[in-house]
Amino acid sequence: MERTASGVTVTGAKRRAAVRRELTAWSFVVPALVGLIIFVYGPLVYSLFISFTSWDLLTPARWTGLSNYARAFRDDTFIRCMSNTVFFVISIVPSGIVLAMAMAIALNRRGRGTGFFRAAFYMPSITSTVAVGLVWLWIFNPDKGVINSLLKLVGVRGLPQWLESVIWAKPALSLMRVWQVSGYYMIMYLTGLQNIPKELYEAAEIDGATWWQQIRHITVPLLSNITVFATIMLTIESFNLFEAIYVMTEGRPGGSTNTILYYIYTQAFERYRMGYASAMAWMLFAILFVITIIQFRARNKREEAGY
């Protein structure tokens, strides 16, 4: 700040005051910044470095270049985990989003019990996955669990073995996750719904639009911003599926529920392959980054198209 706006060189006292103002401002930011440098930016750079090495925590890291990344492509377990994770994402994201939107539309009114229903639907999303995972472990119990008891009651034969079956374990976990997360996104949709002008519906009603037409041509398009945002968040969340796996299946049966993050965890903290685990973490990050960009792009395109 050599000069003031008028172009006159400032006096020493004024300059000192300006410096002090700058320092005061920085002093507000420094605690956050230093913490983030130590616990986020530093580790981020370090993590990239580790991913190019072979390191077991005990002996010094050995530089191995890109071999960790190359290894992932040859590692059948990694590829298996990748396809399992993609299954989870594809099954959880659309159903979670549709359910959340439907619940929000149903509860976007001032009626008796609305508050109660909202609270009830929201509740699963605030409770820990570890604890509800244990409860769902029982719910899916093939002999005594709730689901099979009910199926038995209505006379279904050849009951699914749920978490013990290669076929049913993944859908079972997806079901539990949809149950757990959709209430959170419902609340997001509720805000969106409150921003839609009532006049639009009144006009549509006068034009004789049915309820379904109103949903399709007013509600859903006007919620598209929230849908994009919710989709991105739920996609990231589903790619990072970990706790449910840790508590409910540990990747079983036969690796059919092993996810990338669970595999990273076991490689790092059970096998002490820090380099390989870091490389996979970066690959997962790269995937999430690309997907996020694509989803944002898709939204922008649609906006240009006039939605």
Add this chain to the structure above:
Amino acid sequence: MKRARSVGAIVLYAVLLAMTVVMIYPFVWSLTASFKTVQQIYNGNPLDLIPNPFTFANYRRVLTLLPFGRFLANSLLLSTVGPAVSIIVASLAAYAFARLQFRGRDTVFMLLLGVMMLPGHVTLIPRYALMRVFGWINSYKALIIPSIFGASLVFKIFFMRQSFLAIPKELEEAALIDGCSQYGVWWHIMMPNSKPALATLAIIGFKTEWNSFLWPNVVINDFMKMPIQVGLTYLQSNAQSSWDLLMAGATIAIVPVIVIFICFQRYFMAGALTSGLGGR
């Protein structure tokens, strides 16, 4: 027309009630099962929700098997101290971004934005390595301090900045003229006028830390320092398929958050309403 409407309303209520049963059933089941005998749990009737006989034995056995009281205390410590410090640090930075001019402000702001997009798993391993270097493994420091700084801190900065921006400038200008320092303005004017935002962050922070598992599981394996979620997985491996004990443990881990939720519902909702990113 009117009749069609009321039929529609009845159908809607029926669907909503059915959904409510699905959403709440797991909680009801785990709560009631925690007071049942193991024989009753295994009777295979999912609608048998009333403990008969009613027993506290499951809780007593859980408490003798593992130090659950200690787990609860540790979780309480983690989910109050961590968010409290984090909120203070965040609101300091938020004040600078909302009101103060300084060189490099926009650069720093962009740098922070980047963290918000960063999934935590990328830094998990180096953070763990850092804890070993610091000698913090199995200490409260490892449990709490890294939880203060992360994507959630940046979320809190944005959240507080929004709240500060809504406060009329006249208030602080008057205070500055009266000789109040910038720190004084932050503490005496900005913070008291942002109570709803602070409450929202405190509630979300409590929930997030109470439920956090991956990080505590990695840095803590000492029962005396262990938070409840990690303790619960130890119960799982010790009690295998003793569902009476597991349901008592799960209930202990779930109930505090639900009680907080029922008391402070609107702050929970506010948190989810205002953006969400990192707000879980």
